[in-house]
Amino acid sequence: MSKITIHDVANLANVSKSTVSQYLNKRFTYMREETKQRIEEAIRELNYQPNIVARSLKQKRTSTIGVIVANILHTFSTKVIRAIEDICQEQDVHVIVCNADDQPEKEKRYIEMLQAKQVDGLIIFPTGGNYDLYESMIQQKYPIIFMDRIVQALPIPSFLLDNDKAARIAVDYFVEKGHSHIAIVTTSILRSITPRVERIDGYKRAIAANGLTLREDYIISRDIGDINSHLQKLFALTEPPTAILAGNDLALIEVLDFVKGRCLRIPQDIALIGIDDVSFAHIFSPSLTTISQPAYQMGTEAAALLLAKIKKTQNADTDRLFRYAPLLNIRGSV
Amino acid sequence: MSKITIHDVANLANVSKSTVSQYLNKRFTYMREETKQRIEEAIRELNYQPNIVARSLKQKRTSTIGVIVANILHTFSTKVIRAIEDICQEQDVHVIVCNADDQPEKEKRYIEMLQAKQVDGLIIFPTGGNYDLYESMIQQKYPIIFMDRIVQALPIPSFLLDNDKAARIAVDYFVEKGHSHIAIVTTSILRSITPRVERIDGYKRAIAANGLTLREDYIISRDIGDINSHLQKLFALTEPPTAILAGNDLALIEVLDFVKGRCLRIPQDIALIGIDDVSFAHIFSPSLTTISQPAYQMGTEAAALLLAKIKKTQNADTDRLFRYAPLLNIRGSV
DNA sequence: TTGTACGCGTTATCAG
């Protein structure tokens, strides 16, 4: 392994450790050209790589941030992660990604591990189950940002889709296309997960705003594995829906699976809109109308804000809610 | 931030730093029960978290490994990453994932960053462009493992699909279903990327083994963006193929896009097999016949071997090639 | 330019 230290370089170049350190940090103010060259030569000869761990210990920062996603299976998560990585890479910051699998205990464990590892800040898709922990991080003034979900009453900057609007756009578009029996399917809402709750609320409001009657039996909010059986029930109603809004990509796949099993035609028998874009939306037959989140933008802006907070260059008003506009991608499933 | 150090704990518990350290490392050999409890109490009271950076500096290991994938857009990469993370998490090892975007320079930069960060080992999907660097790591006895691709003549354990067999299975299955005009489409082969080269070679051998004539114009190997136009040419031939083997998931999506644009029916007009499973294979109409890699298994075994190498518990014969059997998932596209 | 204290745990050595 790279056992050569700054000491070896100093010896070979016949200077002191500190001089080499100066060189590495480009503090050339009082350094002779010749010294510089000797050091440079020595570094190349030994193929020296500075030990970042030692540097971190002294500087008390690691140039690393942590990202804890609630569930990495969502395309939204992966897109946001890529965006965060792109921004961080530009600034030579490393990213450690952890997947909490929607389990608060796992999330807690990761937060503690990452803090012990002295990462400089955290972007969290909060499970919502670690209120105390979030609070203690705020007290420590530890830089954090929430993504996709909010935790009520915590002064942490949060980046979310305008979920209400997303649901409204979908419902309005269904109505415009002549539908009046519109259902919504989301993954389980038991732990009050922000996007699901807000999308269902938005759906309800939009139904009302369009003068339709709200039917509780048109609202399915279940664990992924239970969605199929509830869709069966939905279509056993005397008046099954003619349109379904899928609350996220995973729910959409469940719906498509059901639709296929039942040999329903899209959009003649059932119209579909999915929130979140999916990789196969355009090659599906018919192509799938979706509502997409500006995931890349959300990720870059969240990362930029976190890095600013870490560098303490942020202005005071940063602990607020950032809402992003959803985008309707009209294709062929409505 | 967690400004409380082992020192604070020692003070509160009225013992010395070293005693606390002993406690943390479970070296209880000579420790009174009462002392233990005082320390435990102090740790809880202060909510003390040991500074992993300081520990790493001393121990010369970081309990972190790096993964550098050539291209994170492949589902294969993401599945392998998840597997690696699962294994590492069990052993409290962190994973830093980097995406080289198929650029050797990026790969080089990441390797150097990760080594400077003192990660204990590396799993690399090699771009193949950094032969010298790979060699120097071998000399340093730095623990590395290659995934998905091999770099000729380097004694580094490598985990790959049996690509030859994958292609053979596909061709044989096409032939069994009555096809004799079989094409293959892969992403660009310019930099001799192992799976693509091997899959094309396997395809050629399988074509010959089945007594079919090998046609160079049935082999497309181009950058993602150029595949569509070459498919146009393929279908402008007087004898276009009746079956296509897509070399990976991204190529498959290109083919599906083309097929849809041309309104070809699957499998009547064109039969399809894709290597790599895709999330939508079963909900597509028709469902897509694929050849999958045991990605999860490959990831877990690679991670396990790397961790063993790091702990130096590996037996000598580890720098070898691990080949995995492909699996044909018969669905409806042939 | 250089000497040296420092950061924060780990570990070998030493004293009670």
Added chain:
DNA sequence: CTGATAACGCGTACAA
């Protein structure tokens, strides 16, 4: 037997 003292690892910062 129990726990303290001190050196160490590697780079940084500041005084000299």
